[in-house]
Amino acid sequence: xxxxxxxxxxxxxxxxxxxxxxxxxxxxxxxxxxxxxxxxxxxxxxxxxxxxxxxxxxxxxxxxxxxxxxxxxxxxxxxxxxxxxxxxxxxxxxxxxxxxxxxxxxxxxxxxxxxxxxxxxxxxxxxxxxxxxxxxxxxxxxxxxxxxxxxxxxxxxxxxxxxxxxxxxxxxxxxx
Amino acid sequence: xxxxxxxxxxxxxxxxxxxxxxxxxxxxxxxxxxxxxxxxxxxxxxxxxxxxxxxxxxxxxxxxxxxxxxxxxxxxxxxxxxxxxxxxxxxxx
Numbered sequence: 001x002x003x004x005x006x007x008x009x010x011x012x013x014x015x016x017x018x019x020x021x022x023x024x025x026x027x028x029x030x031x032x033x034x035x036x037x038x039x040x041x042x043x044x045x046x047x048x049x050x051x052x053x054x055x056x057x058x059x060x061x062x063x064x065x066x067x068x069x070x071x072x073x074x075x076x077x078x079x080x081x082x083x084x085x086x087x088x089x090x091x092x093x094x095x096x097x098x099x100x101x102x103x104x105x106x107x108x109x110x111x112x113x114x115x116x117x118x119x120x121x122x123x124x125x126x127x128x129x130x131x132x133x134x135x136x137x138x139x140x141x142x143x144x145x146x147x148x149x150x151x152x153x154x155x156x157x158x159x160x161x162x163x164x165x166x167x168x169x170x171x172x173x174x175x176x
Numbered sequence: 177x178x179x180x181x182x183x184x185x186x187x188x189x190x191x192x193x194x195x196x197x198x199x200x201x202x203x204x205x206x207x208x209x210x211x212x213x214x215x216x217x218x219x220x221x222x223x224x225x226x227x228x229x230x231x232x233x234x235x236x237x238x239x240x241x242x243x244x245x246x247x248x249x250x251x252x253x254x255x256x257x258x259x260x261x262x263x264x265x266x267x268x269x
Contacts, residue, residue, distance in 0.1 A: 002232070002233035002234060002243045002245065003209065003210075003213075003225075003226045003233075003245055003249040003252070004206045004207075004209070004210045004225075004226050004245070005210075005224065005225055005226030005227060005232070005239060006214070006224070006225050006226070007239035007240060008210075008226070008239060008240055009240055010203060010206055010207045010210070011195075011203055011207075011208070013192065013204065016200045016203055016204050018200065020197055021193060021197070022214075028190060028193075029186050029190065032185075032186045032187075032189040032190045033185065033186060033189060035189065035190075036188075036189025036190070037189075039192075039193075042192075043189075043192040043193075046192050046195075046196060047191075047192050047195075049197065050199075050236075053244040054242065055200060056199035056203060056242070057203065059196075059199070060199070060200070060203075063195075063196030063197075063199060063200065064196075066192055066196050067193065067196055067197065068191060070193050098183060099183075099186075100179055100182065100183050101182065102179050102182075102246070124185075126181055126182055126185065127180060127181050127185065128185060129184075129185040129188040129189045130181055130184050130185055130188060153234075155189070168222065
């Protein structure tokens with residue numbers, strides 16, 4: 001929550017320039033089921049990195065690999081099943097308010113069949129992405145954060161300091 | 177319920193792609209505002225970028241440690257119209 005100072009290292013423009021996915025939400029949401037399966041390893045690698053290190057500057061390599069994988073998938077899709085895909089996402093865009101494929105099962109069947117026949121990609125079962133999963137990464141796990149040491153702790157009385165009873169009784173006399 | 181699960185699947189599958197692109201955009205914008213501030217405040221004596229005359233936002237963090245900038249910090253040099261558009265953007269989608 002602070003504006004960048006000159007002491008902060010920020011990556012140069014060249015490191016950040018990656019071919020981005022030029023698709024709008026309906027097409028992306030439609031393609032996401034197969035795209036996530038195709039780029040499963042890269043997705044998990046990137047999300048693990050982001051969750052462990054909590055620093056976008058350290059996960060640029062994983063992110064670039066992920067976007068490259070997505071572009072690769074979309075190129076394959078465009079080459080083989082462009083018409084089926086476009087029919088399906090246009091249907092989803094026109095027939096739903098939340099981009100859900102519930103009213104487009106006919107076009108979805110055609111699209112899924114094309115994906116399976118031409119690219120050998122099967123639609124994952126319902127709930128595949130919503131489940132927790134394990135991921136084995138080659139990147140070493142970061143060490144746990146060191147315990148904090150506070151130097152301005154107030155001084156306390158020694159344990160054997162004499163504690164005589166109060167001279168005039170308790171102030172909270174209604175408790176007695 | 178099945179449709180909600182299906183929609184959630186789609187969002188979960190897309191999130192890494194969105195996040196990767198968003199991180200790159202964020203870092204690019206941070207460099208842009210830093211360069212802009214260096215250029216804008218170079219005539220002011222004692223000014224240090226990202227601080228108030230050398231007074232940092234946080235004293236206890238390392239200066240290179242990652243802290244997420246707020247929306248206002250990222251859009252400081254934008255016009256008021258653009259800031260308002262960005263702030264109300266979530267209400268229109």
